[in-house]
Amino acid sequence: MSASAKEIEQLIGKEYKQGFVTELEADTFPPGLDEGVIYKLWKIKNEPEFMLEYRLKAFRHWQTMKSPEWAFVKFEPIDYQAVSYYSAPKRKEDGPKSLDEIDPQILEAYKKLGIPLDEQERLAGVAVDAVFDSVSVATTFKSKLKEAGVIFCPISEALREYPELVQQYLGSVVPTGDNFFAALNSAVFTDGSFVYIPKGVRCPMELSTYFRINAANTGQFERTLIIADEGSHVSYLEGCTAPMRDENQLHAAVVELIALDNAEIKYSTVQNWYPGDKDGKGGIYNFVTKRADCRGENSKVSWTQVETGSAITWKYPSCVLTGNNSIGEFYSVALTNNYQQADTGTKMIHIGKNTRSTIISKGISAGHAQNTYRGLVKVLKGAENARNYTQCDSLLVGDKCGAHTFPYVEVKQPSAQVEHEATTSKISEDQLFFCQQRGLSAEDAVSMIVNGFCKEVFKELPMEFAVEAQALLGLSLEGSVG
Amino acid sequence: MLSIENLHVSVGDKPILKGINLQVKPGEIHAIMGPNGSGKSTLSHVLSGKSGYTVTEGKITYESKDLTEMAPEIRAREGVFLAFQYPVEIPGVSNIYLLKAALNSIRKHQGLPEVDAMDFLTLIKEKVRLLEMDEKFLYRAVNEGFSGGEKKRNEILQMAVLEPKLCILDETDSGLDIDALKVVAEGVNSIRSPDRSFVMITHYQRLLDYIKPDFVHVLAHGQIVKSGGPELALELEDKGYSWVEDKKAA
Ligand SMILES: Nc1ncnc2c1ncn2[C@@H]1O[C@H](COP(=O)(O)OP(=O)(O)OP(=O)(O)O)[C@@H](O)[C@H]1O
Numbered sequence: 109m110s111a112s113a114k115e116i117e118q119l120i121g122k123e124y125k126q127g128f129v130t131e132l133e134a135d136t137f138p139p140g141l142d143e144g145v146i147y148k149l150w151k152i153k154n155e156p157e158f159m160l161e162y163r164l165k166a167f168r169h170w171q172t173m174k175s176p177e178w179a180f181v182k183f184e185p186i187d188y189q190a191v192s193y194y195s196a197p198k199r200k201e202d203g204p205k206s207l208d209e210i211d212p213q214i215l216e217a218y219k220k221l222g223i224p225l226d227e228q229e230r231l232a233g234v235a236v237d238a239v240f241d242s243v244s245v246a247t248t249f250k251s252k253l254k255e256a257g258v259i260f261c262p263i264s265e266a267l268r269e270y271p272e273l274v275q276q277y278l279g280s281v282v283p284t285g286d287n288f289f290a291a292l293n294s295a296v297f298t299d300g301s302f303v304y305i306p307k308g309v310r311c312p313m314e315l316s317t318y319f320r321i322n323a324a325n326t327g328q329f330e331r332t333l334i335i336a337d338e339g340s341h342v343s344y345l346e347g348c349t350a351p352m353r354d355e356n357q358l359h360a361a362v363v364e365l366i367a368l369d370n371a372e373i374k375y376s377t378v379q380n381w382y383p384g385d386k387d388g389k390g391g392i393y394n395f396v397t398k399r400a401d402c403r404g405e406n407s408k409v410s411w412t413q414v415e416t417g418s419a420i421t422w423k424y425p426s427c428v429l430t431g432n433n434s435i436g437e438f439y440s441v442a443l444t445n446n447y448q449q450a451d452t453g454t455k456m457i458h459i460g461k462n463t464r465s466t467i468i469s470k471g472i473s474a475g476h477a478q479n480t481y482r483g484l485v486k487v488l489k490g491a492e493n494a495r496n497y498t499q500c501d502s503l504l505v506g507d508k509c510g511a512h513t514f515p516y517v518e519v520k521q522p523s524a525q526v527e528h529e530a531t532t533s534k535i536s537e538d539q540l541f542f543c544q545q546r547g548l549s550a551e552d553a554v555s556m557i558v559n560g561f562c563k564e565v566f567k568e569l570p571m572e573f574a575v576e577a578q579a580l581l582g583l584s585l586e587g588s589v590g
Numbered sequence: 591m592l593s594i595e596n597l598h599v600s601v602g603d604k605p606i607l608k609g610i611n612l613q614v615k616p617g618e619i620h621a622i623m624g625p626n627g628s629g630k631s632t633l634s635h636v637l638s639g640k641s642g643y644t645v646t647e648g649k650i651t652y653e654s655k656d657l658t659e660m661a662p663e664i665r666a667r668e669g670v671f672l673a674f675q676y677p678v679e680i681p682g683v684s685n686i687y688l689l690k691a692a693l694n695s696i697r698k699h700q701g702l703p704e705v706d707a708m709d710f711l712t713l714i715k716e717k718v719r720l721l722e723m724d725e726k727f728l729y730r731a732v733n734e735g736f737s738g739g740e741k742k743r744n745e746i747l748q749m750a751v752l753e754p755k756l757c758i759l760d761e762t763d764s765g766l767d768i769d770a771l772k773v774v775a776e777g778v779n780s781i782r783s784p785d786r787s788f789v790m791i792t793h794y795q796r797l798l799d800y801i802k803p804d805f806v807h808v809l810a811h812g813q814i815v816k817s818g819g820p821e822l823a824l825e826l827e828d829k830g831y832s833w834v835e836d837k838k839a840a
């Protein structure tokens with residue numbers, strides 16, 4: 109017999125294939141957070157003077173703030189004193205100079221994840237920065253990039269080698285006191301990637317960072333800063349996974365993008381943090397602040413995200429369209445299954461004249477999951493002829509899940525045009541039966557329909573990641589029918 | 591090929607089919623006619639494995655296997671095809687994608703390799719021509735925004751590509767204009783073969799003018815109340831269903 113609603117709901121018992129733990133000796137701070145911990149962090153990372161002030165200022169601000177409650181997600185309050193704020197695989201003095209010096213266990217871990225760090229084995233044309241718990245363990249193709257003048261390195265290294273460049277831009281898009289999680293991140297961030305593309309340079313390869321949380325009871329607070337100087341172009345991808353653990357783990361990242369005149373940044377994310385088990389136990393709390401400043405005229409930033417993991421996702425990659433004629437885009441697929449909760453969307457802030465933004469959001473909910481789109485389109489007074497187009501579609505698989513849409517629009521400029529379209533649909537039993545009658549299993553049918561639903565977003569991803577994203581969606585829906 | 595014996599089917603507590611007997615041999619064409627609500631679509635759904643129906647009595651044997659034991663996709667892969675009375679729309683999934691996925695799952699079941707992309711294009715274009723469809727339909731989402739007649743034609747396209755053994759057509763002729771009816775009928779006739787059988791549910795004689803059935807059955811109140819040759823359809827057209835229903839009662 110074909111899939112009934114009840115069977116559909118069962119289809120969603122997925123298996124998380126990145127859930128292994130790597131046994132390593134690590135330097136880990138004891139749990140707890142105070143100014144002393146921040147000082148220790150600053151010290152161990154050997155950072156320039158200004159960073160201590162930066163971190164302490166953020167920390168003091170954070171202490172006056174409250175965890176936000178407006179999102180459509182539910183979780184037990186987090187005990188920030190029970191979290192360890194630094195964990196790094198034990199290693200030689202200054203960090204590995206070459207792959208030979210990296211703990212083979214770590215190389216093995218990345219290999220298992222399908223991210224070999226050996227340049228020979230890598231997809232030609234993609235440079236990778238691998239962040240393991242709190243530190244970057246390897247960056248590939250560094251020298252090749254350097255020839256083009258591109259800086260791609262761990263942010264901790266950038267702070268030591270290019271302190272002025274970092275100081276000029278760090279916190280200029282997401283200030284230390286921006287929000288609760290951003291303040292926490294600013295106080296305690298440990299590593300992440302730094303990218304600088306000089307004037308007129310088209311980055312010769314895709315850049316990517318692969319984040320991996322391994323240690324238990326640690327938070328991952330990574331910080332990414334990407335600067336595209338005038339007339340430059342870069343495409344950047346981020347991927348993430350974590351072991352299966354029964355406790356929830358905190359991931360509070362901040363990503364800042366700056367595009368100067370005529371520059372373009374394409375930022376793609378395939379997020380697959382451990383989502384928790386089928387009963388909702390464990391999983392990553394993914395509380396992320398991502399924001400781009402299209403500071404220059406004719407600049408463009410495009411966010412593409414495929415969010416399949418995490419127990420809770422709280423994330424709104426945004427564009428501040430400061431420069432005249434600048435363009436912001438947001439393409440998103442958020443899939444929630446079992447007891448996952450996602451509250452995600454974007455903010456497009458139109459400041460410059462003739463600024464344009466496009467938002468395409470696809471939310472898929474299965475099992476008992478809750479999926480919320482929350483978006484803000486704001487057109488300030490000076491943004492003459494600003495335009496926004498928003499399309500927001502939700503797809504339900506089964507009847508125990510929920511989809512919610514909260515579009516906010518604030519327009520202060522009469523010449524602005526803001527369009528919003530929204531749909532909600534459900535994979536019906538008749539659709540599934542039809543596909544089965546043509547020979548497809550119910551599972552393949554769901555996967556096919558979901559992939560079809562996401563097509564507009566997938567076509568924005570770089571080729572090889574589009575394939576990965578499709579496979580991931582299939583995997584995430586495994587077991588969701590008959 | 592197909593043997594239905596004393597089939598009783600209920601939806602919930604409501605009996606709908608009340609003792610159907612039907613034998614379909616390879617190469618035969620059976621037409622099933624009968625008033626609205628008599629249980630024709632129900633029979634087609636039970637044969638293809640839709641959920642929500644309970645077989646309370648009797649059995650269905652397909653190629654000497656118990657059909658009721660098989661999952662719907664297995665029935666499909668074993669060669670049972672249903673052209674739906676009301677084809678559903680699947681937004682976002684192109685016709686050509688569905689057809690390729692369907693064909694490959696059937697081929698896999700038969701132990702054949704996946705169809706080569708070029709061969710597939712050649713095959714499908716030939717079938718599109720056969721059904722006088724515009725190739726653009728291949729790239730549109732399955733049935734989305736198709737007119738009633740286009741949906742029906744699309745069902746037959748799928749049948750022509752998948753080459754099933756037992757083809758069940760549920761009112762494929764309803765909603766087709768006269769020219770389309772001819773084209774679809776020619777499509778069906780072109781895939782007739784000695785080892786392929788058809789069960790055609792219809793309300794109208796005109797389909798049977800183009801596709802000549804070997805047998806005509808009248809289904810009323812969940813039972814086959816009369817069977818005969820092609821002439822039975824003509825007689826029905828003339829006298830209406832009350833004629834057979836009354837006869838049964840009498
Ligand atoms: N899920 C259901 N729940 C309740 N009654 C049902 C259900 N499915 C079918 N029926 C009933 O069973 C009877 C037979 O329906 P069926 O669709 O098989 O008729 P049909 O012969 O195909 O009619 P038509 O010529 O109008 O297509 C009808 O009375 C219908 O209302």
Ligand SMILES: [Mg+2]
Pocket residue numbers: 630631632675760761
């Ligand atoms: Mg019917």
